[in-house]
Amino acid sequence: MEYSATRNQMSSYIIQAQEEEIKRISLELHEGVGQNLFSILTGLKVVESGIKEDHVKNHLHEMTQLIEKTMQEIRLLSVELYPPALTALGLLPAIKSYIKVYTSTFGIVVELSSIGEEKPILEQNSIAVFRVCQEALTNIAKYADTSNVRIDLKWSNSELKISIFDFGRGFQIEDLEKNPYSLGIATMKERMLLTGGQCEISSKIGEGTSIEISLPI
Structure with missing residues (x-):
């Protein structure tokens, strides 16, 4: 029993440390790298406006477009790493924000419903649930071969239940250890276990x- 408790404490500490580092990198991408690129973009546009030669002007225009594209990619990566809505607005807005990024990236339509009144959740638990949903959606994009996903949230006074169904190819649950995303599933289960919750997987081929x-809660 003591070994199990110590193991849980170590796992919790490691996950918290990882989340702090992810949050730091996300902020640095958005506020550091992103702002620097914006300054470069502004400067290039000023230079471009004062140049007469067409070939140089066209080259600068291509550079500004590339920087704008890079800035967009950094914004998307920053949101994927740590959505600001998670701490500012709560779990449901964060999931909605991530779904927009997810659909624009993978072309998979996600139907989201939320039943009941959203309840406040401890930040650590909110992060855990968000990461599990994120991992589930990532696995779906990689392996499920589907174009539609359904996510249902059900709030009660004592519990939050989330169901994620992918309408995809499925797999033999007995062969889970051979599955390419078995490690991700193990991580999802571990995260929920540390919150006092659960994560259960069921699947059928086809x-x-x-x-x-x-x-x-």
Whole structure:
């Protein structure tokens, strides 16, 4: 029992440390690299406006377009690493924000529903649930071969339940250890276990995969 408790404490500490580092990198991308690129872009546009030679002007225009594209990619990466909505607005807005990025990136339509009144969640638990949803959606994009996903959130006074269904190819649950995303699933289960919650996976070949998440509130 003591070994199990110590192991849980170590896992929790490692995950918290990882999240702090992810948050730091996300902020640095947005406020550091992103702002520097914006300053470069502004300067290039000023230079471009004062140049008469067409070939030089065209070259500068291509450079500004490339920088704008890079800035957009950095913004998307920053949101994916650590969405500001998670701490500012809560879990549901953060999931909605991520779904927009996810759909624009992978072309997979996500139908989201939320039943009941959203309840406040401890930041550590909110991050854990968000990461599990994020990992689930990433796995779906990689392996499910689907164009539609459904996510249902159900709030009660004591519990949050989330169901994620991918309508995809599915797999034999008995062969989970051989599955290419078995490590990701193990991480999802571990994250929820540390919150006092659960993450259960069920799947059938040709019928899709279902992920059920529960979190005590």
